[in-house]
Amino acid sequence: MLRKNWLVKLVVAFLLFGLFFTGCGKKTVQGPPMPPGLGGPGMPGAGSPSGDSSFGSAPLTDEKLRALGITTEEQKREFLRQKEQFENEDIHFDFDSSVIREDAKPILAKKAEFLKKYPTLTITIEGHCDERGTNEYNLALGERRAHSAWQYLVNLGINPERMQMISYGEERPIATGHDEASWAKNRRAHFVIHF
Amino acid sequence: MIGRFNLFFGLVLLIGVTTSWFRAYGQDRVYLDITDPSFRKLPIAVPGFRVDGGGASLSEDLLATTKKDLQISGIFQVLDSRAFFADPQKLGVTAAEIDFGQFRQGGAEYLIRGSYSTDGQNIHLELRFFDVVGRRMLLGKAYDGKVSDRKLMIHRFVDEILKLLTGEGGIFSTKIAFVNKEGKVSKIYMVDFDGSNLTLLTPKEELAMSPSWSPDGRFIAYIGYRGNRTALCLLDVASRYxxxxFLGGVLSGVRFNPQRGLVTVSRSQGGSSPEIVTVNLQGAIVDKVVSGGWDIKASPTWSPDGRKVAYVSNESGNPQIYIYDVNTGSKRRITFSGDYNTSPSWSPKGDLIAYSGIVNGHHQIFVVNPETSQPIQLTTGGGNNEAPTWSPDGRMIAFQSNRSGRYAIWVMLKNGSDARLLTEIGGEQILPSWSPKM
Incomplete structure (x- = not known):
């Protein structure tokens, strides 16, 4: 039954998409092209039961930008710059540790600033691990990493309700080598904005 | 149609299992303990099958299945002596017809003779198991059914032999579920105990983890990723429904409770401590088994009596295995060597917990008696061996290993011997779960 619900939601989402783009014919703000991975029309995402980590990604429309208080081209450029940084700058962890390292603290401080500047944004914090642990334990460890980042941002004044958490353990590496350089990159918390 | 076989076996022969055979071993009903260190595999001869009529040429196929089953049983050493391979058409199938001396001379202590006839889609298969030294038949059965069910007939017969020799049936009606990773996609599959009948169970999943069979073999619980949420998923194996x-929080490591038909899962929510909770089959949390503290509580596994749960915690600073007693509320650590011990799996007999621990940079499978905490290392070598799961008869352990490159599922006897590759498919196979007997 729940499977059916997903399907219904997916169909509804696509229908709404269609309505929005053909019916309203709204122009989007002119600006730099959207960075890849943001989820343009036709991307799986909203309502899809896929494991895509950019769940909830939908096109960044004028309407959504206005809801964030962005009305000028300059504001939009600034937002997109900060958004890119927010989503591309991971924090990293030591092996088998979920302790926030010193090098992660300024990055988290920047993330808190960004979230304070755009107080309606909500995010998902993803916890990841390197391949050396066992799969199931790494899911738990990844959760602790996401939780450490979550707690740090809560301590900096971000409303906990705005931040979801998930763990991918070692199942979604960004570096596929079998060496410390790759492992260090994979032991991370990654931040995804919902639109 | 999965899980239940509808076979109409006609049992027309059931001859000659006598107590005198047991006396040959000294006492009544003394069964073989194949995991005893002094156990020596029983040499057995399996000549070609005799064709008694019908057009189908199945001798090779029946012979290969019989030999593979005997090897998998862990009890027999299948002899390859040419001396046994006289023309199977001329070789007798009954005790009166068989020249036992010839087999004994070739080193065989046991013998299986098979004969069959086919009629269209139907097969009549007769299998006889002989004690070569005592020159008598120990077990004889005839099976009538579809040609397509011939492997199942042999599985049943070898299972009967195991029952006869060890006091309980083997694994010949079991399946092993696991996660197959291909690129970023991880779906749940299952195979029969011998690696055959590969079946995709969750075609829609993109990322599914930690399959666990229910005690009745009807369900597989697992963790499914739904966008940025994790769901506890309950798969009806027959219907695939x-x-x-959604229990809230991040979920991992789901296992059935063998006594209560409940699912136990590790859950963490923002701002509250990680916990191990028990959930009923309607998805409601009925019990918080282990909670408190900020340490990880992962991979719960129940004792067969449902009174204790073993799990992984890093409360000491690195992952170690603990046992929580549900009745007394007491907790104790059971692994003390090494600084990375994870993936516990409680044996069906309750006397051992298998787990993986890092030795010299590689995960190896261990078993530990939960009372004495004395670990025994079962695997060695340069690969990783992880995520053990017990066969329902407690004789074997399946696990994931990358000893041959990619991760695949392997099976070994519980003393660590006779490791064999179970899954020879593309992708990487991890997180096996062995079904109950079905």
């Missing part, structure tokens, strides 16, 4: 339960 999946129910998703």
């Amino acid at each position: 999946v129910q998703d339960f």
Whole structure:
């Protein structure tokens, strides 16, 4: 039954998409092209039961930008710059540790600033691990990493309700080598904005 | 149609299992303990099958299945002596016809003779198991059914032999579920105990983890990723119907409770401590088994009596295995060597917990008696060996290993011997779960 619900939601989402783009014919703000991975029309995402980590990604429309208080081209450029940084700058962890390292603290401080500047944004914090642990334990460890980042941002004044958490353990590496350089990159918390 | 076989076996022969055979071993009903260190595999001869009529040429196929089953049983050493391979058409199938001396001379202590006839889609298969030294038949059965069910007939017969020799049936009606990773996609599959009948169970999943069979073999619980949420999923294996339960928080490591038909899962929510909770089959949390503290509580596994749960915690600073006693509320650590011990799996007999621990940079499978905490290392070598799961008869352990490159599922006897590759498919196979007998 729940499977059916997903399907219904997916169909509804696509229908709404269609309505929005053909019916309203709204122009989007002119600006730099959207960075890849943001989820343009036709991307799986909203309502899809896929494991895509950019769940909830939908096109960044004028309407959504206005809801964030962005009305000028300059504001939009600034937002997109900060958004890119927010989503591309991971924090990293030591092996088998979920302790926030010193090098992660300024990055988290920047993330808190960004979230304070755009107080309606909500995010998902993803916890990841390197391949050396066992799969199931790494899911738990990844959760602790996401939780450490979550707690740090809560301590900096971000409303906990705005931040979801998930763990991918070692199942979604960004570096596929079998060496410390790759492992260090994979032991991370990654931040995804919902639109 | 999965899980239940509808076979109409006609049992027309059931001859000659006598107590005198047991006396040959000294006492009544003394069964073989194949995991005893002094156990020596029983040499057995399996000549070609005799064709008694019908057009189908199945001798090779029946012979290969019989030999593979005997090897998998862990009890027999299948002899390859040419001396046994006289023309199977001329070789007798009954005790009166068989020249036991010839087999004994070739080193065989046991013998299986098979004969069959086919009629269209139907097969009549007769199998006889002989004690070569005592020159008598120990077990004889005839099976009538579809040609397509011939492997199942042999599985049943070898299972009967195991029952006869060890006091309980083997694994010949079991399946092993696991996660197959291909690129970023991880779906749940299952195979029969011998690696055959590969079946995709969750075609829609993109990322599914930690399959766990229910004690009755009807369900597989697992963790499914739904966008940025994890769901506790309950798969009805026969219908493939999946129910998703959202318990809040991040979920991992789901296992059935063998006594109560409940699912136990590790859950963490923002701002509260990680916990191990028990959930009923309607998705409601009925019990918080282990909670408190900020340490990880992962991979719960129940004792067969449902009174204790073993799990992984890093409360000491690195992952170690603990046992929580549900009745007394007491907790104790059971692994003390090494600084990375994870993936516990409680044996069906309750006397051992298998787990993986890092030795010299590689995960190896261990078993530990939960009372004495004395670990025994079962695997060695340069690969990783992880995520053990017990066969329902407690004789074997399946696990994931990358000893041959990619991760695949392997099976070994519980003393660590006779490792064999179970899954020879593309992708990487991890997180096996062995079904109950079905």
